[in-house]
Amino acid sequence: MDIDLATLAYLAGSSANDAILRRLHEIGHDGVRVSHGFVVQHLIEGEPTVSELGDLLGVTQQAASKQLLELERLGYVARVPDRVDSRVRRARLTDRGRRLVEDSRRIRRELDVHGGDAAKRALIRLLDATGGTEKVLKRQVAPSD
Template identity: 70%
Template structure:
C-alpha cells in the first residue's frame, strides 16, 4: 500500500499532520521551542484584537478555564502579555508581545516557504488543483465557514 491508495480525507489529514510537525520543528529551530499547534489557534485571535479571557473562550469555543490555561502557557513563553483595558483597569486583555509578533512572522514565513516548495515539486497547476480539492473537502465536511471566520476548533492534544 502507498499513500495514493488512501482515501482523500485520510490522506489530507495525514498530510496536514505531517506538515504541522514539520512547521513546528522549523519554528522550534527558529527560536520558538515551546510552541505547540494549539497555540496557533489562540495567537490568530490576538492578531487583530486584544480579547479578555471570556472573549477568547467564546472565539475558541472553549471554557474560560481552557482559554486561561492557553494564555498562561503563552505568557510563560513570552508571547502574550495581559494588560489593563484602557476603559476599565480592572479588566485584563491579552495582547501579543514583540516575541509573539516574531512568532507570527516566523510562522507565516515558514508556511509560505513550504507552500512554494510544494508548488515547485507538484507544479503550479497541480498545486492549484490540490488547493481546490481541499476546499471541496472543507465544503463537504462543513468546515468552510469555520475557516473563513477563523473559528477552526482547537485540536485535542
C-alpha cells in the same frame, strides 16, 4: 497509496504542521505548540479577555486561561489593562508574539511551494464540500482532541 481523501488530508496536514513546528523550534520559538496557534489567531487583530477568548475557541475559561498562561511564560503574550475599565485584563501579542506570527507565515509560504496549487485547490474544494469554509474564514476552528 490507497488512502481515502479525508484520511490523506488529515495525515498530510498533521505532517505539515509537525514540519512547521520543528522549523519554528529551530529558529528559536521553543515551547510553541500547534494548539497555541489557535489562540494566537485571535490575538492578531484583537485583544480579548480570557472569557472572550474561551468563547472564541469554544473552550472553558479555564482552558483559555491555561493557554494564555503558557504563551505568557514563553513571552508571546502580555495581559494588559482594558482602555476603558482598568479592572479588566486583555490578552495582547508581544513583539515576540508578532515575530512568531511573521515567522510562521513565512515558513507556511515556503511549504506552499512544495504543496503546489493543485493540491491546495483540491483541499479547498474538500473544505467547501464538507461545510468547513465558513468556520475557517471566521477563525472558529478549534484544536481537535
